[in-house]
Amino acid sequence: MQGLETLDIVLPATTAGLAIALTHSVLGIEVLRRGIIFIDLAIAQIAGLCVVLTALWLHNPSWGQTQFIAVIAALSAAFFFRWVERVVPIEQEAVIGSCFILAASAVLLVLADHPNGGEEVQHILSGQMLFISWSDVLAFLPLYVAALVIWFGMPSVRSGIGFFVLFALVVTASVQLVGVYVVFASLILPALAVNAMPGRRVPAAMSASILAVIIGIFVSTLGDYPAGPVIVFVFAFIAILFRLMLSSKIEV
Numbered sequence: 001m002q003g004l005e006t007l008d009i010v011l012p013a014t015t016a017g018l019a020i021a022l023t024h025s026v027l028g029i030e031v032l033r034r035g036i037i038f039i040d041l042a043i044a045q046i047a048g049l050c051v052v053l054t055a056l057w058l059h060n061p062s063w064g065q066t067q068f069i070a071v072i073a074a075l076s077a078a079f080f081f082r083w084v085e086r087v088v089p090i091e092q093e094a095v096i097g098s099c100f101i102l103a104a105s106a107v108l109l110v111l112a113d114h115p116n117g118g119e120e121v122q123h124i125l126s127g128q129m130l131f132i133s134w135s136d137v138l139a140f141l142p143l144y145v146a147a148l149v150i151w152f153g154m155p156s157v158r159s160g161i162g163f164f165v166l167f168a169l170v171v172t173a174s175v176q177l178v179g180v181y182v183v184f185a186s187l188i189l190p191a192l193a194v195n196a197m198p199g200r201r202v203p204a205a206m207s208a209s210i211l212a213v214i215i216g217i218f219v220s221t222l223g224d225y226p227a228g229p230v231i232v233f234v235f236a237f238i239a240i241l242f243r244l245m246l247s248s249k250i251e252v
Contacts, residue, residue, distance in 0.1 A: 006221065013132045013227065014217050019144040020174050021186055021209030026151055026202055027167055028187035030158060032195060037188060038097040039081060043168050044175040044183045045103035047074045048124040051176060052110055063139070070172050078168035082161050126228035127179025130220065140173045179228050185235040186212075193242035204242070212238045 031039060050073035054066050077099065084095050107124060111117035147170050150157055157166060174183045190205040190212070197204060215238075216231030223230075 009130050010217060010221055012134045012137050013129050014213065016132045016137050016140070016177050017129065017213035017217060017231070018210060019137075019141055020178060020182075021190075021213045022206055023144045023147050023170055024174070024183070024186040025190045025205035025209045026148070027170060028189075028191035029194070029201055029205060030163060031167075031187055032191040036081070036085075036093055036096060038093060038100055039167070040171055040187045041180060041184050042081070042096045042100040042103065043074050043077050043171045044180045045100050045107070045124075046077045047168075047172040047175050048180060049073075049103045049107050049110070052107060052120060052124070056110065056114075067172075070176070071169065074168040074172040075165060078164035079161070082164045123179065124175070125180050126226060127175075127177065127182055129178050129182070129217070129227035129231070132177055136177060140177060143169060143173050178231075181232050182228050185232040189235040189239040193239035194246075196243065196246055208238045208242055209235075 028040075031037065047070045050070045051066055054061050054069045058065060081092070081096055081099075084092050088095070107121060111120050114120060147166055150166060157163065171183060174186075178186075186209060190208045191201075193208045194201040194204040212231060212235040216234040217227060219225065219234065220227040220230040
């Protein structure tokens with residue numbers, strides 16, 4: 001009986017984690033190529049801020065209201081970052097990082113007097129991955145499938161504003177499911193793991209992401225640890241392992 005209850009918790013979390021891992025692995029390679037490392041943190045934090053503000057202002061908002069406001073905020077940030085890329089590309093990373101700090105500070109100020117402010121901040125940052133339900137999976141899974149189809153089926157989307165829009169939509173969904181830390185780790189660490197490879201980086205990054213999610217959820221469930229921080233450490237471990245394996249092959 002306890003095993004069935006564990007499966008009811010682990011399976012939706014794993015399904016959501018794998019969907020996020022596969023989608024983020026391809027987006028992360030592009031983020032690293034562009035040199036805009038903080039963009040995921042910034043957009044994720046801005047989306048998280050708007051989710052918090054929606055809950056405070058509307059009092060028990062519907063799922064649709066929350067998604068609408070979060071998406072509008074994320075898309076606004078995406079268009080702004082694209083404008084910065086065109087106007088002052090040298091300062092783009094500094095601007096994106098500054099936006100992240102401002103959004104993070106705004107969350108702390110907004111929740112300063114909230115009775116459950118600490119829990120809300122923790123939810124935004126590290127998520128509650130093992131509390132993901134099948135309804136959450138079904139709500140966001142079509143977005144991840146569509147993102148992958150568009151990415152591989154329409155390569156032109158990868159340049160210009162198309163990348164920023166697609167990135168904003170995916171990150172807005174992901175931060176609500178797994179939190180800012182896992183969003184960053186799943187985007188950047190697999191990309192770093194395969195960055196020195198001469199080719200076939202996408203399949204390798206996807207493999208690293210799949211391993212990290214499966215191992216991370218297994219360890220967090222077995223040891224009753226918070227899933228988010230565990231998965232972040234596993235992503236880092238897998239990235240280091242891949243780089244060591246790659247460097248040994250190059251030396252040979």
